């Protein structure tokens with residue numbers, strides 16, 4: 021049976037408390053709600069970014085379509101103007117003038133159709149520009165929110181890091197006051213037991229596994245010397261005996 025001064029065994033409870041605090045801090049760091057919030061904001065921003073790229077492509081397509089429609093209209097308008105000028109000049113045969121007049125009528129109809137198309141292209145472009153502007157605004161808002169959440173997350177992480185530093189210093193101070201062999205035994209015991217290696221025996225109940233010891237275990241504990249390191253028969257943790265143990 022391993023041995024260690026009873027006072028050192030009792031210090032294991034302080035060490036255990038600090039280790040539980042450290043585990044809580046590690047858990048807190050791993051589950052900072054601001055991180056989940058940030059992850060979902062960034063995912064949303066990527067989604068909006070993709071849609072924004074598509075919307076901006078629609079805007080460039082729309083700008084090209086409007087430019088082409090404008091050029092089409094201008095071409096027909098110029099030709100109609102030339103025909104009108106020649107008609108007004110009245111030069112050429114009557115047949116030529118009739119042909120010009122006929123072509124002019126057809127150009128005017130064509131211009132009407134093209135102007136209609138130009139108007140449609142401009143409306144489509146306006147819609148695309150509006151959608152792109154809305155998405156750009158949303159993207160900007162998401163970026164601001166992400167910055168804000170990042171600041172809050174970093175504040176929490178800094179707080180956790182401060183507490184961790186303090187807990188580690190406390191741990192060092194406690195561990196240095198315990199026989200190294202007992203600290204080693206505690207480490208070996210707690211590793212496979214959820215980080216809990218030492219438990220107080222309080223009113224005949226192991227605080228590690230919450231089970232009450234049976235009569236024969238109690239008898240064995242009563243027979244053990246104060247510097248015997250004893251273990252819980254149920255969970256295998258070091259059982260620390262104090263005045264509260266009910267022995």
Ligand SMILES: [Zn+2]
Pocket residue numbers: 219226227228229230231252253254255256257
């Ligand atoms: Zn136990």
